[in-house]
Amino acid sequence: MRAAVLKEHGEPLEVEDVDNPEASPDGAVIEMEACGICRSDWHGWQGDWDWLGIQPQKGQILGHEPAGRVIAVGENVTRFSEGDHVAVPFNLGDGTCIECRTGHGNTCENVMPLGFVEAVPGAFAEEMHVPAADQNLVHLPDGVSSVDMAGLGCRFMTAFHGLAHRADVGAGDWVAIHGCGGVGLSAVHIANALGANVIAVDLIGEKLEKAKDLGASETVNAGDVEDVPGEVQAIADGGASVSVDALGIATTCQNSVLSLGRRGQHIQIGLTTQDEQGMVSLPTDAMTMQEIEFIGSLGMPPTRYDEIFRMVATGKLNPSAVVSETVGLDDVSDKLEAMTDFDTVGIPVIDAF
Structure with a gap:
């Protein structure tokens, strides 16, 4: 089968022929x-x-936002069959640890990040193997498009979990989204669907216009103002109730925290780069004094x-609205290169392998 393989960081x-995967006893x-x-994927x-x-x-096959059809299952798989239309979360659980058994497979004690480690080759390929299929596969509703659902593997569902499950977003709350890439634009759309007033922050006007289309009430171009948190505080009349760092650099993380009002909640979704290597300094005294989370x-x-599917069925959410274009497997490297300069808007999706 064809797969896009990492040769050098x-x-x-390189798109080349590799062996087709076979289903393990618990896999698909x-x-x-x-x-x-x-x-x-760009980080990887x-x-x-x-x-x-x-x-x-x-030698790693990248790719972690897949949707497709089951073509083989292992002898121990009970919930899925050949022909099922499925999505695959990027953070695969083993299905046996206490986290998985209590419904928190995203924080599995033995999590397997799809497409980032040798044990789980990714989805930039014609076929892929999913271990612990009963734990990790998700049935897609009838009639939906795989292209429209591809973001559910990572960006759309990550934004949904952060806002709907981890934060306390209430009707009319001001929610600031720092960084309007794929996950940030998804967060804008989801926060709006949850009833919030959304402030989108980015450096690129085209992305801010897309944020408006997806429900942002206000936008802040970080390249045009000296004090991003101050702008958000002014719009939100004292500070946002919830603020999201959807990018993962020190500036957006710090701006997000400083954008909050008293008892506000900062949600960290973006993972850091080589510049931060997982460590960002924060205004801890102010966070303590204002009881910021x-x-x-x-x-x-x-x-x-x-x-998510229930909100899609009633028209409150539309994951396809964040999809910007479809490309072929041979175009992956060009799209990754474009991300170096943040030169993509929304979610590009491979639909030709």
Whole structure:
């Protein structure tokens, strides 16, 4: 089968023929119909996250936002069959630890980040294998497109979990989203659907216009103002109730915290780059005095995807609105290169393998 394989960090992926995967006793093989190209793929391609122990090595197949059809299942799989239309979360659980058994598979004690470690080759390929399929696969509703659902593997569901489960977003609350890439734009759309007033922050006007289309009440161009937190505080009349760092650099993290009002909640979704290597300084005294919460949010438990699907069914959410374009497997390297200069808007999705 064809797959886009990492040969050197920062160098174009090579599309080559590799062996087709076989289903393990507890696993399933998925034929790809769509896979998003995510900024996390860019991090892996760059060689980031060695400080987390998940730096992809040479020979790795990247890709972690897949949707497709089950074409083979192992003898121990009971919930899925050949032909099922499925999505696959990026943070695969083993299905046996206490986190998985209590519905928190996104924080599995033995989490396997899809496409970032040798044990789980990714979805920039015609087929991929999913271990612990009963734990990790998600049935997609009838009639939905794999392209429209590709973001559910990472960006859309990550934003949903952060805002709907980890934060306390109430009707009319001001929610600031710092960084309007794929996950940030998803967060704008979701926060709006949850009834919040959304302030979108970015450096690029095109992304801020897209944020308005997705429901942002206000926008702040960080390149045009000297004090981003001050602008957010002024718009929100004293500070946002919830603020999200959807990018993961020191500036957006700090701006997000400083944008909050008293008893505000900062949600950290973006993971850091080589510049920060997981460490960002924060205004801890101000956070203490104002009782500001710093909350981490990783992926989303597979057991809660139905919440998204119910909102999609009633028209409150539309994951396809964040999809910007479809491309072929041979175009992946160009899209990763474009992300170096933040030159993508929304979610590019592979639909030709």
